[in-house]
Amino acid sequence: MAQSPTSVSLSDVTFVWPDGSPVVAELDAVIGVGRTGLVGLNGTGKSTLLKLVAGELQPTSGSVTARGVVAYLPQDLTLDSSVRVDTVLGIAHIRRALARIESGTGTDADFDTVGAAWDIEERAVSTLHRLGLRRIVSGAADLDRSVGELSGGETTLLGLTAQLLRDPDVLLLDEPTNNLDSDSRALLAAAIRQFAGTVVVVSHDRDLLESMDAIAELRDGRLRTFTGTFTTYRNAIEAEQEAARAAVRDARSDIRKQSRELVEARIKLDRRARYGRKMQENKREPKIVMGMRKRAAEESAGKLRGNHIEKLDDAKQTLSQAQESVRDDREIRVDLPDTAVFPGQQVIVLPETRLRSGQTVELTATGPERIALIGRNGIGKTTLLDEIVRRGAKVPFALLPQRLDIFDDTTSVAANVAAAAPHASAEQIRAGLARFLFRGSEADAPVSELSGGERLRAALAMLLAADPPPRLLMLDEPTNNLDLPSLDHLVQALRGFRGALIVVSHDERFLDDIGVTRRLVVDEKGLRDGDD
Structure with a gap:
């Protein structure tokens, strides 16, 4: 599916956190109409990128442009259990204005508040039902209920409903299938398919990613877009990686070849040098001829040696470039304790x-x-x-x-693990955290961040x-x-x-x-x- 016209564009965007940690630098990217899955390793900045597009964060430099109304559903939506459903949906003020108008006490301000949203309650209930939340809201009267009874998945769907009611042109979803049951996932996928504008989805859900029109990968501060589904993207990356691994093998082979040829050249030069010294000792040629022969030999030796050294240096540089193309993604190493449970226990x-x-x-x-x-x-x-x-x-x-x-969000990652494992030494705690990618100063980061x-x-x-x-x-x-x-x-x-x-x-x-x-x-x- 062609991603046109452009709905979101990022021009020369750089974003750096207040502590100096960079996320993206001089990033140029365009996202068009359709469904785009945004993927990348944890910590590469996917959520930050969505917040930049949503306007919740401002770039350190550069510009972000989004066409039309932008709606954003964050990754972890937490709600006060006492908040009413209509407040979460962002329609409480419209409902109050409607109630005053229907009772005959409405003002011009109330009519301005309602605008064209006379059917907002019906739309809200219909959208909630479409996303599987009939248990929470069976009719307009249930919009007055608090959200204390909602599960994590229902909270996510309620938040999505709130964004859809804004009639957005661009819909940004950060891990929307977290906590959703299979039926709700199917309803969410259907809602995304039916959305006529631009959808950008950060997700690890392979089935949801398989329904995308394109996959955008954020890696090393760059955004690359692959047209097609997640399988198409994975196949393209694997083909790239196989080519990169082959290039590494070829480069290593070339280094071995150039090293052998350099050794052979040095042996040949040593033989010539010994022959020249022998001729000089025997004085079988005129002195001027021997001098000319010596200078010519030195020039030839220098060129030969320099040529092989240059070839070896080129081969090493080629290997370095090839190795940079091979992905060595950090992965958690979950060394689960050896805690056998026996049959019948x-x-x-x-x-x-x-x-x-x-x-x-x-x-x-x-x-x-x-x-x-x-x-x-x-x-x-x-x-x-x-x-x-x-x-x-x-x-x-x-x-x-x-x-x-x-x-304890007020302390560091290492301090939290130490509290859970008072028997462990500081070295053991650090080693354990390293297996989960908290290395060095990363282990000292506050949990709240x-x-x-x-x-x-x-x-x-x-x-x-x-x-x-x-x-x-x-x-x-x-x-x-x-x-x-x-x-x-x-x-x-x-x-x-x-x-x-x-x-x-x-x-x-x-x-x-x-x-x-x-x-x-x-x-x-x-x-x-x-x-x-």
Whole structure:
């Protein structure tokens, strides 16, 4: 799909954080009408780039231009539980003006506030229903409700509804599928497909990226756009990398060749030098002839030696350039503790328990089972994990919560891990953090300054440093905000974990990849086997 006309343009954009950390430098890019997936490693600046386009951040230099109304849904949308739905949707002031007009007390200011939005309540309810939020808002009267009952996924969909009600020309979405169940993901994908303007989506969701018209990769401060789906992008990158690896092999081979030829040239020159000295000693030629022969030999030797040295230097430079093209992306190294659980060993015994969401459930798990908890948003999966933590776990466990609210945000990453692992030395803590890409001064960064992906890495580091190490891992949406290389590595690590695993996730591909053997559906009636 041709990306034209241009909807977003960045001209010579540089952005540097107040502490001097650069994000992009002299960036030029254009994004046209259609669906563009924005990908890149954690910390490369994807969220920052969206904020620059949305106008929430201003570039240090250069200019950002977006045509029409820009709507932006941030990565982690947190809401005060007492806030009303219509306030989140940004329509509370319009509804109040409508109420005054309908009661006969409306003023000119009220008519100005309403403008052409006479059907705003109907549009809001219709959009909420289209995105699967009928449980929260069944009619206009429910717009008065507070959002305290919403799950993380429902909060995301409510935030998306608020942006869609603005009738934007450009829609910016930062990890919109985080916490969404499979039905909600399908509804979100449909909403993106139906959007007539420009959509830019930061996501690690491979299925969502597969529906894009183009993939834009942010890497080393540059933005490259690949027309086509995520598979097309991955194939193009892999072809580039294979060519780069071949170039490295050829360059190394050339260095070996040039090194051999330089050695051979030196041997040849040494032989000539010995012959010249022998002739001079024997004085078989006139002195003037021997002098001329010596000067000619020295010039020839200098040229020969210089030619081979120059070729060797060129080969080394070619190797250096080829190596720069080969990607060596940093990945987390999740060295999960060796915490074997044996067949028949009880790891979860949760007696009949009534959840806050109303259902009565009970659960028993033995041995190194791999259990997936699935079900729609807000049905009680996280609540069930909380009950297992409170009274159901029979072995040492660790819980990765969905909201990653396990930190003291006022202290550093290293300080948080040290608090979770008082038995560990400073060197052990630093070594553990390095495996999660917090090296040197990065480990001293305040938790409050971490991005979503960085926060997840720090949380994993905390959990796995605990004493005793967990023999039951409970993960609530662990793939949220994780870049694709790190996601692949997390899958490999979890596949090698010898303990028990219980995962809340809506990512079916991830569940298959980590070898889930039992799926349990949480619904209004309780807990049932997913194969029933």
